[in-house]
Amino acid sequence: MILGIESTAHTFGLGIVENGKVIANAKDTYTTNSGGIIPIEAARHHKNVSEEVYSKFLQEAKIKGSEIDAIAFSQGPGLAPCLIEGIKFAKELSRKLNKPLIPVNHCIAHLEVGKITGAKDPVMLYASGANTQVIAYASEKYRIFGETLDIGIGNFIDTFARYLGMGFPGGPKIEKLALESKNYIELPYKVKGMDIALSGILTNLKQKVESGKFRREDLAYSMQETVFAMLVEVSERAMAHIGKKELLLGGGVGCNKRLQEMARIMCEERDAKFFVPDNSLLTDNGAMIAFAGEIMFKSGIKFSPNKLNKLDIKPRQRTDEVEVTWR
Numbered sequence: 001m002i003l004g005i006e007s008t009a010h011t012f013g014l015g016i017v018e019n020g021k022v023i024a025n026a027k028d029t030y031t032t033n034s035g036g037i038i039p040i041e042a043a044r045h046h047k048n049v050s051e052e053v054y055s056k057f058l059q060e061a062k063i064k065g066s067e068i069d070a071i072a073f074s075q076g077p078g079l080a081p082c083l084i085e086g087i088k089f090a091k092e093l094s095r096k097l098n099k100p101l102i103p104v105n106h107c108i109a110h111l112e113v114g115k116i117t118g119a120k121d122p123v124m125l126y127a128s129g130a131n132t133q134v135i136a137y138a139s140e141k142y143r144i145f146g147e148t149l150d151i152g153i154g155n156f157i158d159t160f161a162r163y164l165g166m167g168f169p170g171g172p173k174i175e176k177l178a179l180e181s182k183n184y185i186e187l188p189y190k191v192k193g194m195d196i197a198l199s200g201i202l203t204n205l206k207q208k209v210e211s212g213k214f215r216r217e218d219l220a221y222s223m224q225e226t227v228f229a230m231l232v233e234v235s236e237r238a239m240a241h242i243g244k245k246e247l248l249l250g251g252g253v254g255c256n257k258r259l260q261e262m263a264r265i266m267c268e269e270r271d272a273k274f275f276v277p278d279n280s281l282l283t284d285n286g287a288m289i290a291f292a293g294e295i296m297f298k299s300g301i302k303f304s305p306n307k308l309n310k311l312d313i314k315p316r317q318r319t320d321e322v323e324v325t326w327r
């Protein structure tokens with residue numbers, strides 16, 4: 001049994017995986033009524049809830065700490081103060097239970113857990129808060145074929161929601177609002193090869209909100225239609241370029257039903273398979289860390305409790321820096 005600990009941003013999550021099956025998955029997420037994430041406050045949140053989430057989690061899963069074989073934790077990328085709380089918690093637990101630690105790259109965990117859906121060798125559209133990348137496996141690494149040139153899609157949507165006076169996370173609220181409109185307002189469309197750019201569209205949306213001339217639901221609808229079309233376009237280009245016949249959606253924005261629909265239509269049109277995991281595995285969670293951690297552990301990656309000083313956080317680690325020795 002592998003325990004996974006997630007703490008890169010807004011969510012403190014714990015999960016247990018055994019032989020590729022999720023046994024338990026629980027989390028406590030920092031949210032706001034208005035304004036975005038303040039890293040120090042998110043970190044304080046993790047520190048305050050960790051012990052309680054842990055004991056409640058084991059109780060509900062009917063698992064004793066001693067049954068855990070190893071502990072996987074999110075090493076990066078993420079907000080440094082949040083990562084520090086995660087690694088501290090992981091190291092304390094490792095010493096207490098006398099079990100090894102497995103350092104997991106958060107983005108690769110979003111990707112690996114997609115295998116639960118049956119995807120074998122997909123192109124992955126990783127659309128989360130801080131990251132927006134089109135990734136596929138090629139010669140020992142998860143390589144990035146396209147990405148945002150400025151901000152992540154989730155942060156983009158959350159900032160737009162903030163202009164409309166909504167708190168964090170804005171994605172689900174915007175999705176609901178968008179359902180109330182079918183009136184498309186033209187917005188800039190920014191695809192550059194396999195990459196996309198979002199900050200200009202955000203400025204344009206801000207001006208439109210401030211002008212007071214547009215209905216909120218029309219802006220929400222038009223924003224989704226525009227940026228999701230951009231995401232699906234670059235995903236399709238990557239699939240054509242690398243010759244892969246599967247698309248896997250990952251990351252919190254992947255919960256969006258309209259994005260799922262557009263991706264599904266694109267795949268049907270080019271005879272490819274479309275996969276999307278359950279919402280509980282799309283947004284940040286501990287089970288995906290445990291899932292990736294188990295695969296790494298089985299390939300021999302682990303740090304025993306007397307080697308913990310070799311482990312530190314990696315706030316800026318990129319997906320294509322990680323040597324994928326376990327595949």
Ligand SMILES: Nc1ncnc2c1ncn2[C@@H]1O[C@H](COP(=O)(O)OP(=O)(O)OP(=O)(O)O)[C@@H](O)[C@H]1O
Pocket residue numbers: 008009010077078106107110127128129130131152153154155157158169170171172175251252253254255256257282283284
């Ligand atoms: N239904 C939805 N529609 C659009 N966006 C959504 C929806 N549900 C959640 N989101 C967005 O998903 C994001 C959170 O996703 P996730 O937890 O994967 O990201 P993260 O951990 O912040 O980023 P990263 O994985 O890049 O570090 C938020 O920006 C949130 O608004």
Ligand SMILES: [Mg+2]
Pocket residue numbers: 106110128129251252283284
């Ligand atoms: Mg994430």
